Amino acid sequence: MDRKAIAEKIRKLQANAENVQLGGKGTPRRKKKIVFKTAAADDKKVQSNLKKLSVTNIPGIEEVNMIKDDGTVIHFNNPKVQASVPANTFSITGAGENKQITDMLPGILNQLGPESLTHLKKLANNVTSQFKPAPADDDVPAWRIIS
Numbered sequence: 523m524d525r526k527a528i529a530e531k532i533r534k535l536q537a538n539a540e541n542v543q544l545g546g547k548g549t550p551r552r553k554k555k556i557v558f559k560t561a562a563a564d565d566k567k568v569q570s571n572l573k574k575l576s577v578t579n580i581p582g583i584e585e586v587n588m589i590k591d592d593g594t595v596i597h598f599n600n601p602k603v604q605a606s607v608p609a610n611t612f613s614i615t616g617a618g619e620n621k622q623i624t625d626m627l628p629g630i631l632n633q634l635g636p637e638s639l640t641h642l643k644k645l646a647n648n649v650t651s652q653f654k655p656a657p658a659d660d661d662v663p664a665w666r667i668i669s
Contacts, residue, residue, distance in 0.1 A: 568613075572604060572606075572611075572613055575606040575609045575611055576606060576608075577604040577605060577606040577611065577613060578604065578605060578606070579602070579603070579604055580603040580604065580605055583601065583603045584599075584600060585597065585598060585599055585600070585601075586598040586601050586603065586614050586616075587626065589623065589634070593622065593623050593624075594620055594621065594622060594623065595620070595621050595622070595623050595625075595626055596618045596619070596620060597618065597619045597620075597621050597626065598614055598616045598617070598618050598619075599616070599617075599619075600616065601614050601615060601616035602614075602615040602616060603615075
């Protein structure tokens with residue numbers, strides 16, 4: 523065999539070596555079957571771990587707002603809220619939306635803490651500084667009405 527044929531044979535053997543052999547000694551080499559995890563499977567695992575913590579449902583919560591440092595809010599409308607007080611664990615399940623804190627006004631004002639209020643004041647100052655009226659032209663004389 524010449525060098526070219528040997529190199530080709532080595533390349534083929536290396537390609538076959540990458541495959542995973544499933545089964546016993548006499549089975550051919552096959553590619554490994556990849557199983558994709560679904561979100562439902564992850565949700566079942568989370569719920570089973572929460573059940574181990576003996577969480578209880580908290581009824582009557584219409585909305586949950588999580589305020590981040592950058593001024594955005596994660597808003598949950600009609601979430602499923604569960605709590606385990608001994609484990610200091612709370613679970614909020616539902617579809618969350620990312621919103622700006624300015625979009626949530628004025629309904630969110632009573633939920634804001636002191637640090638969020640200072641952040642809101644900074645946002646208000648930024649907005650008012652953007653919309654300052656243009657300075658009046660001094661070239662135009664003001665008319666006076668003399669009676």
